[in-house]
Amino acid sequence: MTKSELIEENSFLKKRIQELERSETESKRAEEELKFSRQQLRLLIDAGPDFFFLKALDLRYQLVNIANAGFFGREEADILGRTDFELMPEEAAVACQQSDLLTIREKRTVVTIEPVGEKFYETHKFPVIVADKVVGVAGIVRDITDRKLAEEAIKERERLFTLTLDDMQTFVALLKPDGEIIFVNNTPLKIIGKTVEQVKGVKFYDVDWWMHSKGIQQIIKEDLRRCASGEKISCEVQIWTLDGYIWIDFSVHPIFGENGSVLYIIPEGRDITKRKQAENGLQQSEQKYRSIVENAVEGIFQSTPEGRFKTVNPAMAHMHGFASPEEMISDITHIGEQLYVNPEDRARYMKTQDEEGIVQGFETQQYRKDGSIIWASINARAVRDPTDKVLYFEGTVGDITDQKLAEDKLKESEEKYRSIFENAVEGIFQSTADRHYLNVNPAFARMHGFETPEEMIRGASSIAQQLYVYPEERQRIIEEVAEKGAVIGREAERYRKDGSKFWASLNVRAVCDSQGAALYYEGTAEDITSRKLAEEALRQSAEKLRKSLLGTIRAISSTVETRDPYTAGHQRRVSSLARVIAQEMGLPNDTIDTIRMVGSIHDIGKISVPAEILSKPGKLTDMEFGLIKVHSQSGYDILKDAELPYPIAEVVLQHHERLDGSGYPQGLKDDQILLETRIISVADVVEAIASYRPYRPARGIDAALEEIEKNKGILYDTRVVEACLRLFRERGFKFE
Secondary structure, three states: OOHHHHHHHOHHHHHHHHHHHHOHHHHHHHHHHHHHHHHHHHHHHOOOOOEEEEEEOOOOEEEEOHHHHHHHOOOHHHHOOOOHHHHOOHHHHHHHHHHHHHHHHHOOOEEEEEEEOOEEEEEEEEEEEEOOEEEEEEEEEEEOHHHHHHHHHHHHHHHHHHHHHHHOOEEEEEEOOOOEEEEEOHHHHHHHOOOHHHHOOOEHHHOHHHOOOOOHHHHHHHHHHHHHOOOOEEEEEEEEEOOEEEEEEEEEEEEEOOOOOEEEEEEEEEEOHHHHHHHHHHHHHHHHHHHHHHHOOOEEEEEOOOOOEEEEOHHHHHHOOOOOHHHHHHHOOOHHHHOEOOHHHHHHHHHHHHHHOEEEEEEEEEEOOOOOEEEEEEEEEEEEOOOOOEEEEEEEEEEOHHHHHHHHHHHHHHHHHHHHHHHOOOEEEEEEOOOOEEEEOHHHHHHOOOOOHHHHHHHOOOHHHHOEOOOHHHHHHHHHHHHHOEEEEEEEEEEOOOOOEEEEEEEEEEEEOOOOOEEEEEEEEEEOHHHHHHHHHHHHHHHHHHHHHHHHHHHHHHHHHHHOHHHOOHHHHHHHHHHHHHHHOOOOHHHHHHHHHHHHHOOHHHHHOOHHHHOOOOOOOHHHHHHHHOHHHHHHHHHOOOOOOOOHHHHHHHOOOOOEOOOOOOOOEHHHOOHHHHHHHHHHHHHHHHOOEOOEOOOOHHHHHHHHHHOEOOOEOHHHHHHHHHHHHOOOOOOO
């Protein structure tokens, strides 16, 4: 509240003053009474150490004692008649006049505590009432700094004590004898998510931390009753928290007064959940390890230094042919005499124990109950007391009979495969990644002109430099092995010791480590020099036959053209165009060669057609055209028994067939027509339209291409037509 608001608030006092002035008699009486009051009050207040004051209704000081004058640091005369706004800072003056007005309006005593600098003052203000009317405000101001400091010190000690208790992990509370909570630290409050204020005054056994804990609430209630009688109680309880069940080591003890009665009860609790869990874990661990021992595949035992079994598990008993551990322990009274096939093994076992304190992988033969023998692998150690005296031996026993049998078989197998390796006809080798031999068999050494494998390993220090005629071939093999895992049937030319060459067929794979890096390469090699020579001789013979066949076909083609001078060169040009169409389509070389040959003789059947019809300048009659159509069948009949490569005769028969079945002589459709035939047909049509004929002039290549493009997919194969169009329009092909 501001100064202006206070002045406005005092307006009702002005009205009161005006009313007093109207009544002169009353005013004089009030003044006399006030004067008398001042005199009486003055005598009292000047004698005391507290600050006393008296204010009129306009809140101006009418009376102050000596101490109050000193409080303001002024003379008494300089205080009287002034307001608080003239004597102190505005904020403090506003607070003082607010409490003055409250005292006057409500006619009651108002107590305030205000700090002034480093001190604290407690003010008691009360109304001055004359004839049932408030005529002023009187007050006493007392310096309570020492008291406040003492209170703060107590609060600080309480705060530190509370913080200390709250930091403890122990559950601590202070109760009245009837169980009512006076104080509880933060540890149990965390359990239920509440504050001290929320549980203070509540009965300890009624708080929510017992929720869902069956019977615990009644137990605690009974414990508190017994404790109130002077008895100390201890127990372990399991309670439910926001995070689940916990275990508490709970104790309750009384605090006695001077007369021996119980003043307070202090419950204390310690979270022992981890200990309980550890105990449960230990119990479970014991059960687990007992289960492991009982169900272990390996035999487990304990034996005395004198050579008697203390404990064996079922696996140990069954391994030796006993029905149970108890039977084995009772039957075998002395291990060395009744268990070991060779007693000296027992002596070696004990010597190793004495010298090293442990036995690992000790292999020995032992008897079963029925007298049969097993191989056993023993791992054992001596358990000693603090004086180093052996208390007992403990360890495991594994039945390695199958392993021993497998080792024997492995030895036999190694001998067998060593014999195969040494006597194999094929060469066998192992070589390092850095191009050195690790192992080779005699056949591999002889293949390369060495007398023994040892001589070859010493002599061929670098595979690529000394064995491969073309060293880059080895690098290609390594790259292919890395990509595919192995190389099968790779043919390579290699050197012998004397520098001569031979051909070898290699099978190679990489043996890799766990990261996939090649440790070494292994494989076989076969000398295929004789086969390569035979293949070369066969290739040369086939080439001679091919050239002879081509010569024969050219002779036949020339024979046809001598009877039809107007179509001279037609077959040769068809052959040329058909060949490049096949190449454009990416067909195999053998197919291309066949197409070239069949193109050269596709009209051989015209030998059976009269020459005057072939060279007739005018339009042919139906009968004459029918004679010409016979030439496809005639050509097939001529060639079918000539043992020419397939499918030369068939293509000659089909070269006038069309995809839609409109051709002759068989009216074939679509896939019934050979691919080679479809290529010859397109080449034949293009050449025929583009060239001169006795019955018409040449129509040119554009007309020929227009014909096949127009009937693409109808009469002629689409792929063949598109390849032909590319040749003329993009590749620049021309007839010679």
